[in-house]
Amino acid sequence: MTHKVLLLPGDGIGPEIAAQAARLLKACQEAGLDIEVEEGLVGGSAYDVHGEPLPAETLEKAKAASAILLGAVGGPKWDKLEDLSKRPEKGLLGLRKNLGLFGNLRPAMLYPQLASAS
Secondary structure: OOEEEEEEEEOOOHHHHHHHHHHHHHHHHHOOOOEEEEEOOOOHHHHHHHOOOOOHHHHHHHHHOOEEEEEEOOOHHHOOOOOHHHOOHHHHHHHHHHHOOOOOOOOOOOOHHHHHHO
């Protein structure tokens, strides 16, 4: 079974992070895992090329993917966009809405001094 992975580098530090993810995926392929990797545009990088933070092509690739690895979206370059529907963050929100997703997984640490505050 082929696992389809969509790599969305996005903006800011995202392309740097995505490049390392691509290296890892390539190593997995070389080790014999059946992984098909595609890339797409989202966020400010998509806006710069297509005028939209979530192009239809990216959304279709996302719907067909087994997994999506997203770098980051947004940055100072797009802070002054007057049309709020074109802001880079709308790309991420569009992915969440269309794919029925609702949250991020992020590392968290509970400091002992704050344990009683939660």
